Amino acid sequence: MGSSFKINQRELDKAMREIAKGLERAARKHPVSVPMRVESIASPRMSGEPLEQDPVMSRLVTWLAQRTASHPGRYQNLSHFTDEEGDLPPGEADILGLRLEEQGLAKVLRTFGSGSRTVILTDAGELAARRLARLRSDRAARFAHACDALLRWMYDTGPGGEAVAVTAFADSRDCRFAGDPLTTDEVTGALERLVRHGFARLTDDPAAVAAQITQRGIDRVLSGGSVNTPAPQAGNTWNVHNSPNSVVGNQSDFTQNNHHGFDASAVRDWAELVRQIAPTLQGTPQEEADIVRDAEILIELVDQENPEPGRVRALFDGIQNRLTGLGGASAALTLLLAQAEQARQAVFG
Structure with a gap:
């Protein structure tokens, strides 16, 4: 394969x-801009797209935090931000003010004819700015x-x-x-x-x-999936272990997958992700080298025409154990371990 x-x-x-x-x-x-040095802080709950993935809102919150640091307690006119961005639609400053207020990140100053472009950062907005600063690194x-x-x-x-x-x-x-x-x-x-x-x-x-x-x-x-998440398998999937002559299904047309039909693509995607992210896990040089080596071996094994499920499972488990042994709770390690469980479910059931 x-x-x-x-x-x-x-x-x-x-x-x-x-x-x-x-x-x-x-x-x-x-x-x-130069990121702020901050401690790890929990983020405020927001609906919709995560703040860090919104290119305008994340930049706006950062901009507001910088202005607030220079001028504490003062309201800020978002027209200055839209002018700096250069190519936002007319009236966008008012829309951005409403979005900030809706998410609890800023308070709008409402006076006659002022619209919603004059705002001051809330405590939740300050926390969000600190979280963004941490994520930037x-x-x-x-x-x-x-x-x-x-x-x-x-x-x-x-x-x-x-x-x-x-x-x-x-x-x-x-x-x-x-x-x-x-x-x-x-x-x-x-x-x-x-x-x-x-x-x-x-x-x-x-x-x-x-x-x-x-x-x-x-x-x-x-x-709506991520490039870094194994793709879901469409249709009904039946895993019958150690039963090469068994057929399971709920319709007259079926495909029987025995050893030669073993699909470990989700494991391969995970191993590739491990290979990419391993240098960020802050393990020892030897631990990093071992993880990368095993991930590359797993990729080569899955790419074989008829990979042996037992060997794939053993190597997969070995890499997961190495990752678990690193300890800590970094975002990268949490991501890899979560993706491992998804890949395990997709391939081994």
Whole structure:
């Protein structure tokens, strides 16, 4: 069961150079602010899209926190923020004020004819700003978001799977996490991950490095899933262990999967995620090397034409045990262990 997706490394290297230029332009347009040093703080509960994934609102909360630090107790006019952003629709300052108030992040000063653009940050807003500052230094969270944001941007920008210039993503407002521009390495790493896993493909464009979202990428976007989450299996799935001649189903048409039909794609996706995130887990150099090595072995094993379920299970369990043995409660480790349980359920039942 070998992988059908191959990387053109020369094209990817070219993409990295072009994206770097785009990121330099984006950095001049949206300067990077210096994150606050903070302790770990729980976030206020908010409905809808997580604040860190909203490129405008996350930047706005950060901007308000910086202004509040310079001018404590003073209301701020959001028109100054929309002017700095440059390309927001007219009247957006009032809309942003209402959104902040709805989420409990700011209080609107209402006077005759003032609209809702004059606000002051609430305690919940202060906590949200501190949480965003902490997330900006979370490498795993940043990279995971870069993958999802780039895929969604490709879907929105190239309707019908049309090719899009990847460097345009670097110039877009979507190229942010927690109010902070994504880096060159994060964008190029995200592109490589999308291509490697079949969510996108590079194309030949003489003007710029271009890429297309694949049908698999479109399906992932429409399902609301993450690039970093194993895809759910469609239809009825029956796991019958040690019963090669058994047939189970609730209809006249069926497919019998014996040893040769073992589908461990969810385990492979998880192993690839482990390989990517392992350097951020703060283990010893030897622990990191062992985890990366085992993840690569697991990927190679699953890519075999007829992988042996017992060996896949044993190696999968071994990696999970190594991760559990690291201890701690980082966001990256929590993510990997949660994804491990999903992969285990999808493949082994």
